[in-house]
Amino acid sequence: MSRILLNAFDMACVGHQSAGLWTHPDDQGHRYRDLDYWTELATLLERGGFDALFLADVLGVYDVYGGSRDAAVRQAAQIPVNDPLLAVPAMAAVTDRLGFGVTVSLAYEQPYALARRFTTLDHLTKGRVAWNIVTSYLDSAARNLGRGEQIPHDERYELADEYLQVCYKLWEGSWESDAVVRDATRGVFTDPAKMHDINHKGRYFEVPGPFLCEPSPQRTPVLFQAGASPRGARFASTHAEAIFVSGPSPSVLRRTVDAVRSGAEAAGRDPRSIKVFAMLTAIAGATDAEALAKRDSYLEHTSHEGAMALFGGWTGVDLAEASPEQLLEYVETDANRSALASFTTSDPDRRWTVGELAKFIAIGGRGPVVVGSGATVADELERWVDEADIDGFNLAYVVTPGTFVDFVDHVVPELRARGRVQSEYAAPTLRENLGTAPGPLLPPDHPGAAYRR
Numbered sequence: 358m359s360r361i362l363l364n365a366f367d368m369a370c371v372g373h374q375s376a377g378l379w380t381h382p383d384d385q386g387h388r389y390r391d392l393d394y395w396t397e398l399a400t401l402l403e404r405g406g407f408d409a410l411f412l413a414d415v416l417g418v419y420d421v422y423g424g425s426r427d428a429a430v431r432q433a434a435q436i437p438v439n440d441p442l443l444a445v446p447a448m449a450a451v452t453d454r455l456g457f458g459v460t461v462s463l464a465y466e467q468p469y470a471l472a473r474r475f476t477t478l479d480h481l482t483k484g485r486v487a488w489n490i491v492t493s494y495l496d497s498a499a500r501n502l503g504r505g506e507q508i509p510h511d512e513r514y515e516l517a518d519e520y521l522q523v524c525y526k527l528w529e530g531s532w533e534s535d536a537v538v539r540d541a542t543r544g545v546f547t548d549p550a551k552m553h554d555i556n557h558k559g560r561y562f563e564v565p566g567p568f569l570c571e572p573s574p575q576r577t578p579v580l581f582q583a584g585a586s587p588r589g590a591r592f593a594s595t596h597a598e599a600i601f602v603s604g605p606s607p608s609v610l611r612r613t614v615d616a617v618r619s620g621a622e623a624a625g626r627d628p629r630s631i632k633v634f635a636m637l638t639a640i641a642g643a644t645d646a647e648a649l650a651k652r653d654s655y656l657e658h659t660s661h662e663g664a665m666a667l668f669g670g671w672t673g674v675d676l677a678e679a680s681p682e683q684l685l686e687y688v689e690t691d692a693n694r695s696a697l698a699s700f701t702t703s704d705p706d707r708r709w710t711v712g713e714l715a716k717f718i719a720i721g722g723r724g725p726v727v728v729g730s731g732a733t734v735a736d737e738l739e740r741w742v743d744e745a746d747i748d749g750f751n752l753a754y755v756v757t758p759g760t761f762v763d764f765v766d767h768v769v770p771e772l773r774a775r776g777r778v779q780s781e782y783a784a785p786t787l788r789e790n791l792g793t794a795p796g797p798l799l800p801p802d803h804p805g806a807a808y809r810r
Contacts, residue, residue, distance in 0.1 A: 361742055361777045362749025362791060364411040364458060364634055365402050365761055369441045371433035373413065374638070374722030374753045376667055377660025379433050384756040389439065392447050398758050399448035402455055405765035406779045408790055409456035409487060410448070411581070411601075411634075411751050412441040416462055417498030419670030422662075423677040426497070429670070432663030442478065449482040456787035458487035458581050458599075464513060465493065465502040468523040469564055475578045476528065476570040484574030484786035484797055489581040489601070492517050495670060511588045519559045521596055525805040526555035528577045531568035533810050547571070553810070575797050577805050579788050585613065594620030594631075595804060598793040601751055603636040603723045605707060607744035610635055614746045626802045630793050632748040635741060638721030639752060640728045640760065641767040651763075652720075652728045655755050659719035668718055681712030721753050731767035735775065738768075 371386040372379045379386050388394035402410055418436050420426035429436055445457045459478070461471060478486045492513035493499070499507035508516065536551035555566035582597035584590055593600050600617055604610030618628035640655070642648035669675050676683075685708075709717075720726055727737045741747060754760035772778040784790050786797040794800040798809075 363407045364409045364751045366751040366753045368413040370438035375755045376663030376719045381658045395444040396451045403452045405769045411458040414441045414460040417495035421669030422666045428662045428666040434663045434666040446481045454782035456485045460489040462493040463520045472527045476573045479573035487579035514588045514592045525808040527568040530808040599632040610745040634751045636724030637750045638726045641763040645729045661715045664715045664718040679711045685709040731771040734768045735771040
């Protein structure tokens with residue numbers, strides 16, 4: 358029986374996926390500014406055997422709904438939001454094995470700088486860092502970061518392919534593994550013959566090198582991706598070691614998972630080495646009745662306006678003038694196409710009205726919600742793993758840190774009793790703990806490994 362991988366899904370903001378729940382008396386999302394919030398969360402997750410804390414991010418405000426940012430600002434829909442990287446070293450200092458998956462967009466900064474930042478984090482965490490690669494989908498981000506509008510959807514992935522090529526050259530090829538000799542007798546810290554220029558000249562980037570950092574424990578951070586459009590899926594099948602997906606049911610999600618594994622095999626990679634995480638929100642209690650009472654309490658604090666602000670930002674579709682009874686239709690946008698597809702084309706047996714959509718998004722965002730005792734939730738998680746062929750979950754919260762506390766207290770003991778969640782971590786690095794490679798470095802069939810000297 359395979360282990361279920363667990364990521365906690367959070368963001369350096371007041372309200373991440375559950376619109377309006379910042380008003381609930383049990384929610385402490387306003388503490389996102391405090392380092393204590395993050396260190397306490399990290400120690401909780403490690404106690405619960407979580408593989409990683411997966412941090413989302415955006416670089417712009419959600420301003421599609423009603424043609425204004427006001428709804429998002431009023432409802433704290435992913436604004437205010439801080440940089441997700443800066444708390445990671447502090448969290449690493451109070452934990453030993455918990456990993457940290459950090460979302461960073463490659464659309465608005467040079468690979469030379471970003472590569473150094475991730476190598477620094479990998480050093481400071483002793484090899485526990487992952488990069489969730491995003492190409493950005495908000496026009497508001499593009500306007501504030503030097504572009505009149507965002508790069509067209511498919512071209513963003515063309516840029517991303519070259520971006521990763523530059524990073525691989527820096528991480529894997531610029532420094533040989535034994536370049537640092539630290540020989541005080543000869544007065545040589547690094548052997549100059551074992552540090553190399555990368556001499557990259559491409560369509561988007563020109564980077565001579567060499568890299569500024571000596572190799573970190575993983576060299577390349579574990580690579581997450583969530584592209585679900587045809588172009589995004591091709592990128593993910595080529596580069597990702599772990600893929601973040603969402604779907605309304607295991608049967609619908611299974612089609613996505615099968616496509617991911619087939620794409621990886623076509624790219625010459627071991628399809629089972631790619632770990633697939635599904636988004637899900639679990640509301641747990643000591644009993645089913647207690648959990649249902651919590652859910653009812655949460656529903657009293659949801660915000661239609663906040664949910665629609667999130668949806669507009671994700672999809673580029675403004676539903677401010679739509680009636681609650683209007684059916685949702687798929688349209689092509691340059692925003693997050695997978696978000697819109699998940700409510701329109703992914704499930705042929707489901708047609709969403711705007712009112713149903715708002716109610717669904719208000720708790721847990723785009724993923725399903727499971728409510729019940731530890732045993733009830735564990736049963737459902739096992740069903741999703743077995744039927745959808747996923748490896749684990751990105752677990753969103755309703756209230757923070759309460760949703761995570763309830764999961765660790767009620768669901769983890771049940772999963773551990775079934776042999777589904779680790780009690781001890783297997784290895785010091787995140788890549789080894791996730792099982793995407795037998796050691797801390799990229800596996801030989803990954804395209805990044807080809808740049809290793």
